Amino acid sequence: MIRLVRVSKSLWSGGHRTVVAREVSFTVPDRGAVALIGRNGAGKSSLLRMIAGTLKPDGGWIETRGSVSWPVGFAGSFHGDLSGAQNARFVARIHGIDSDAMVRLVEDLAEIGPHFRLPFRTYSSGMKARLAFAISMAIDFDTVLIDEVTSVGDAAFRERSEAILMDRLERRAAVVVSHNMPLLERICSSAVVLDRGEARVFDDVKEAIAHHHALMAPA
16 A cells, blocks of 8 residues: 655756645555556656655655555666666566566566567667566566556557556556556556646546546647
């Protein structure tokens, strides 16, 4: 379970302050997926990073119970000179997992062929996202954070990654960021809509999507 209590955060760029969270509060249950919905720049990815613990809130607090993944789709922690296999082996050792079994599973899930044995820095953005997804699914996190990764790759990979995620959600939790509204309807049981730092919680994902579309409509 993850609980956000009055979380606030502002980011600065070029002397300009952007409020990405203003006393945001919601709970991620032990099972199922919560969608984070909002326009580009609404703060969805920043909120994921705060939940992951890689970005500190300015105010409020975040309570976590159990293990939480890094934001899947964010591959910044992988070493560019190591191959996909070596990165997977390194992550396995950090988490106390059998490294040989981890490499076999990640190679099967990522579906990047011979590139799996080549340096990570040579990967396309799609291959990096595939590797990040595969490694995160190979570790049994209590809550997985997902940032657009299921939109990567061909139709077959997207279908397979969604099936893997749905299987995980039967016993674990997820927070999902995506602009793919049909996907969010299929895999999420609740939603949070972010707009100008404010958050509104919905028990019905379709209602959340309708609210988001209303916010996006021209005045």
